[in-house]
Amino acid sequence: MAFATIDVTKGITGTIPVANGGTGLASGTTDQFLKFTGTTTLASSAVDAGKILQVVNATDGGNSTANTTNTSFTTAETLGTTITVTKGNKVLFFANSIQWKNTGTNNYNGVLRVSLSDGSNTATTNEIILQNQNASINIIRMYGTSHAGLLTTASGSGTVAVTATVQFKAENSSENHVYYGDTNTESSFAYTFMEISV
Amino acid sequence: MIFDDTQNKMIVTKLEAILSLKNDAVVTVRNEKDIEWHDDNPTSITDEQINTEQQRLQAIEDAK
Numbered sequence: 001m002a003f004a005t006i007d008v009t010k011g012i013t014g015t016i017p018v019a020n021g022g023t024g025l026a027s028g029t030t031d032q033f034l035k036f037t038g039t040t041t042l043a044s045s046a047v048d049a050g051k052i053l054q055v056v057n058a059t060d061g062g063n064s065t066a067n068t069t070n071t072s073f074t075t076a077e078t079l080g081t082t083i084t085v086t087k088g089n090k091v092l093f094f095a096n097s098i099q100w101k102n103t104g105t106n107n108y109n110g111v112l113r114v115s116l117s118d119g120s121n122t123a124t125t126n127e128i129i130l131q132n133q134n135a136s137i138n139i140i141r142m143y144g145t146s147h148a149g150l151l152t153t154a155s156g157s158g159t160v161a162v163t164a165t166v167q168f169k170a171e172n173s174s175e176n177h178v179y180y181g182d183t184n185t186e187s188s189f190a191y192t193f194m195e196i197s198v
Numbered sequence: 199m200i201f202d203d204t205q206n207k208m209i210v211t212k213l214e215a216i217l218s219l220k221n222d223a224v225v226t227v228r229n230e231k232d233i234e235w236h237d238d239n240p241t242s243i244t245d246e247q248i249n250t251e252q253q254r255l256q257a258i259e260d261a262k
Contacts, residue, residue, distance in 0.1 A: 065200075067213040068226040070236045076228075173237075174222035177213060179200065 018042060031086075031157055047197040054195045056083045061189040062099050062181040066168070069177045073113070073167040076100075076180035082163045083193035087156040090198055091116060093125065093164055095191040097144030100168065102130040104176030112168040112180070114191075116151040118160045124167075125149035132176055142182070144189065152198070164191060199259065208259055215252035219243055 016022025018040045028034065028044040035045035047053065058081035066076040085091055093116055102110030113127040125147035153160055168178050199208040212227045224237040233248075 064229050066226060066228045067211055069213070069217070069222075070224050070226055072236070074226050074234070074236070173224045177217065179211075182200075 049198055051197045052194050053085075053089070053197055054083070056081060056193045057190065058192075059188055059190045061095065061166070061191050063183065063188050065179070065181040065183060067177060067179050068168060069170050069173040071169055071171065071173055073111075073115075073169045076112070076166040076168045079164045079166065079191060081191070081193075082161045083195060084159050084161045085153060085195040087153055087158055087160050088198055089153055090196040091118075091151045091153065091162045092194040092196055093147075093149050093151070093191065095125070095147045095164070095166075095189060097189045098147065098166065098180075099142045099144050099182055099187060099189060100130075100178060100180045101142045102132055102170075102176055102178050104132050104170075105172075106132045108132055108176035109171045110168065110176060110178035111171075112145060112147075112166065112178070114147050114149060115165045115167050116149055116162060117165070118151065118153045118162045120154035120160075121151060123149050123151040142179070162193065164193070210252055210255040210259055212248055212252060215248050215255060216243065218251050218255060219247060 015024050015026050018024050023042045025042060032044040032046050034042055037043045037045065060081065061079055064077050068074055083091060093114065095114055098112065100112050109129045109131055111127050111129050114125040116123045128145040128147065130143060151162060153162065166180065168180055170176050170178050199210055199214065202209045212230055212233065213225065216223050216225055220241055220243060226234045226236065
């Protein structure tokens with residue numbers, strides 16, 4: 001005997017309850033997930049806020065060099081690894097042991113930070129200041145500094161890539177200058193992006 | 199100056215050569231080749247002048 005088909009678009013009105021194998025829903029919310037909000041109730045739901053959704057780590061920072069006398073923040077290096085996240089989510093960034101140094105007249109500072117950007121929104125990490133180092137040290141030492149920052153990406157649908165750019169500046173162009181990075185690949189620094197749901 | 203592991207000696211950088219030519223130059227040098235002038239290079243320092251000065255300073259350093 002041939003199996004009779006049912007045209008559900010004509011034979012059923014309303015929604016099919018969960019207890020009968022349906023969802024009980026006539027529509028859902030774009031970009032959200034289906035979640036049991038009760039034992040027999042389904043609903044659209046965003047991912048819980050504050051959850052880490054993904055982690056991207058890289059260890060290739062600081063394998064290029066840049067030296068500056070500029071007194072406004074300028075790019076030392078745009079880091080090669082990025083993270084792609086759902087728009088509207090947050091990105092927590094850490095960089096460990098960024099190597100740089102400051103030299104020139106005593107008591108003039110060099111400053112370094114990392115800028116985070118999704119092309120629309122930007123955020124910066126903490127800034128680290130180094131004074132010119134002790135004149136009794138003949139070879140100027142390179143220091144590893146740690147930085148962290150939180151970017152809230154622009155809202156919207158879809159995804160967006162977040163990049164991190166190391167920025168630095170000198171306090172006085174004629175009194176001090178700042179060195180960043182090292183061509184020795186054994187002295188790179190690590191950096192980490194974490195996508196956090198909102 | 200930076201210490202070069204492979205040559206085991208101090209290397210005079212392009213930035214130091216530029217500052218030797220103009221001590222208040224506002225400039226960034228990336229990877230020892232790309233020069234970004236933030237002050238529009240008002241005295242029109244050329245790459246040739248920078249390279250010549252860098253070699254002169256390096257010779258002084260090597261003689262130490």
